[in-house]
Amino acid sequence: MYKILLVDDEQEIRFGLKNYFPWNNLGFDVIHDCENGKKALEFMKENLVDVVLTDIRMPVMDGIDLARELKEKEIPIQIIFLSGYKDFHYAQNAIKYGVRDYIVKPGKYEEIEEVFTVLKKDLDKEWHKVKMNPSESNSYTENITLTIKKYTKEHYADVTLEDLSQLLKMSPNYISTFFKEKTGMNFSTYLTEIRMKKAADLLVDYHYKTYEISDLLGYNSPKSFTRTFKKYYGVTPREYRNQRTVLFDPK
Incomplete structure (x- = not known):
């Protein structure tokens, strides 16, 4: 199971995504959720995470700043934005900081399933590559x-x-x-x-x-x-x- 950290300042969104979406069927597990980017970074200092599913606009530290921090620290975590704001400016920043995808709230079942199905295949390929060719991996x-x-x-x-x-x-x-x-x-x-x-x-x-x-x-x-x-x-x-x-x- 790949580990997901869910970041959103709306408790209802976090609760719903964590408890009502069948993550296990796709090969994922939401191991923790928090309300802003700062708490997310604190959690990741002590725990291994494969994917961050985060809102963009949050108090204290928003999703853009969180993505920038992870990019600057060269931490290999997949980032997916979840937000109700269809804004080209945010999309540009998402690309600049290596954000993989963008899901519009409230997040349709089919859209989330599609994004994470593709992500699972890519993560599997990466792990297979590392295991089969460890001498060639510079990750x-x-x-x-x-x-x-x-x-x-x-x-x-x-x-x-x-x-x-x-x-x-x-x-x-x-x-x-x-x-x-x-x-x-x-x-x-x-x-x-x-x-x-x-x-x-x-x-x-x-x-x-x-x-x-x-x-x-x-x-x-x-x-x-x-x-x-x-x-x-x-x-x-x-x-x-x-x-x-x-x-x-x-x-």
Whole structure:
């Protein structure tokens, strides 16, 4: 299901669209609704959204300003305007800020269905392209994922979500949610995987004691490191080292 954020200052419009239109049948889910662009941006700092269905004229921050903010931040979210104002000026701004389509209120069932059916097909194509040709994708979301992985591999001993938050200018909670959504694993699981692979490499080198490896990987105690290593590989660091010795002993 692709996630929709509904933005409109009229509560009745939000309630009606959220509860009486069969979004699930089209492959979408309205995960949240809010009354202006400012609250929409605040929500998107912490949550992943695929589509914003927004009114144009709203207090505090209107749909045009919301679209401009998303465009300037290069956030790859599909934007569709929902408004009762047939105004060429607004339509021009919609195009300039990358707004995909424009639905006139109150929004006929057939029109909404047509717009979102086409959108679903395009989103499916984009995801298929990323999955089939990840090396050729230079998308915003792919860049974020690669940045998180690269930084984690380089700073595995002390990396935190707060560090990544400063690097990417996103909240730690959003990064955690984003990473799980795009990779299928929690960030903590990925970090453990990186540390355990590094631990296995270091254990082959007899210059390092187990407690030294534990410290290099950023664990608070050798006991914590040993427990994590055994859970990951099924043996303790010492047992792993002994197995490698037997395996590669030239005798």
